[in-house]
Amino acid sequence: MHLQWLQDERCEFRILGEIQPDLLLASEVLASDASHVDDTPVPVLAPGTGKTKTGRLWTYVRDERPFAGARPPAALFFYSPDRKGEHPQAHLKEFRGVIHADSYAGFNELFASGRIVEAGCWAHVRRKFFDVHAATGSPIAKEALDRIAQLYAVEKIINGLPPERRRQRRQLQSKPIAEALATWADSTVRQLSRKSELAQVLSLHAGTLDRAGALLRRRPAGARQQSRRARAALCCHWP
Numbered sequence: 001m002h003l004q005w006l007q008d009e010r011c012e013f014r015i016l017g018e019i020q021p022d023l024l025l026a027s028e029v030l031a032s033d034a035s036h037v038d039d040t041p042v043p044v045l046a047p048g049t050g051k052t053k054t055g056r057l058w059t060y061v062r063d064e065r066p067f068a069g070a071r072p073p074a075a076l077f078f079y080s081p082d083r084k085g086e087h088p089q090a091h092l093k094e095f096r097g098v099i100h101a102d103s104y105a106g107f108n109e110l111f112a113s114g115r116i117v118e119a120g121c122w123a124h125v126r127r128k129f130f131d132v133h134a135a136t137g138s139p140i141a142k143e144a145l146d147r148i149a150q151l152y153a154v155e156k157i158i159n160g161l162p163p164e165r166r167r168q169r170r171q172l173q174s175k176p177i178a179e180a181l182a183t184w185a186d187s188t189v190r191q192l193s194r195k196s197e198l199a200q201v202l203s204l205h206a207g208t209l210d211r212a213g214a215l216l217r218r219r220p221a222g223a224r225q226q227s228r229r230a231r232a233a234l235c236c237h238w239p
Contacts, residue, residue, distance in 0.1 A: 026091075029062050029076040032069070033097030034119075036061040039083065039104075056083045058091060067163045085109055092116065103204075120205075122148060128201045140188060140198055147181045182206075 029035075037060055044055040060076040080087040085106025092099070092110060100119045101107050110116045126148050133141035151174055158169045185202050192199035 026076055027094075029060055029074045030092070030095050032062040032064055032071060034062075034064075035092075035095065035097065035099050036063065037088065037092075037099045037101045037107075039088075042079075044081070053081075056080050056087070058088060060091065066159050067166055068160055122151065125205045128205065132198050132201060138198055140192075141201075144181075144185070147177065147184065150177045151181075 037058070039056045039058045041054050042057045043052040046053045056079070058078040058080065060078075061073070062071060062075075063073045064071050065073065078087065078091055083106065085104075085108070088107060089109055096115050098117045098119050099107070099110070100121065102121045102124045107118065111118050126145065129141045129144040129148070132138055133145060154169065154173045154177070158166045161169070185206060189199050189202040189206075192202070194200075
């Protein structure tokens with residue numbers, strides 16, 4: 001587990017169960033208009049069986065430092081016995097804003113009403129291309145990595161700037177890069193065998209690329225990547 005974030009920051013660490021969650025802490029962590037969300041499997045004792053079963057630890061991270069926010073970083077953890085979508089839906093029932101998350105289908109209900117906007121995860125997109133390139137040396141996968149790296153380069157420059165300045169730089173620099181990436185991916189996948197691993201990766205993440213481009217047009221703030229929550233204890237997101 002990645003505990004560097006906990007070592008680097010002053011924070012209060014509590015695991016919140018489903019029965020009596022600390023509502024004050026939860027409301028504080030989710031007070032921001034952007035939250036990084038992820039879950040990870042955890043082994044749980046199953047008394048009387050001599051075995052363990054798999055539970056889930058849901059992580060919600062607030063980190064406003066990338067856009068010069070006033071609130072300190074904070075992390076919230078909920079445990080659940082399974083990965084059903086009803087759990088994040090309950091955790092975020094009062095939340096309004098953007099969540100940075102992977103493409104887990106259990107989150108879909110959260111986006112249906114428009115109360116919560118999804119920010120597709122660039123780390124998950126990049127990782128699949130990285131795996132293909134590492135295994136095959138594919139020049140197409142390498143081009144995808146290079147294009148995503150251009151977005152990271154812009155984010156490195158604007159990290160810590162106020163929201164409006166970040167929005168302006170993203171409109172000017174990041175938006176053309178993201179839109180060109182989506183167009184390139186759509187064109188490239190048509191040239192590949194549908195059964196190829198790379199075609200599957202491109203098809204799988206087509207929606208993520210589209211959502212990222214849409215968010216560039218509508219959100220002034222937000223952090224660049226979902227790895228905030230990774231450092232909190234578990235798993236790169238757009239605004």
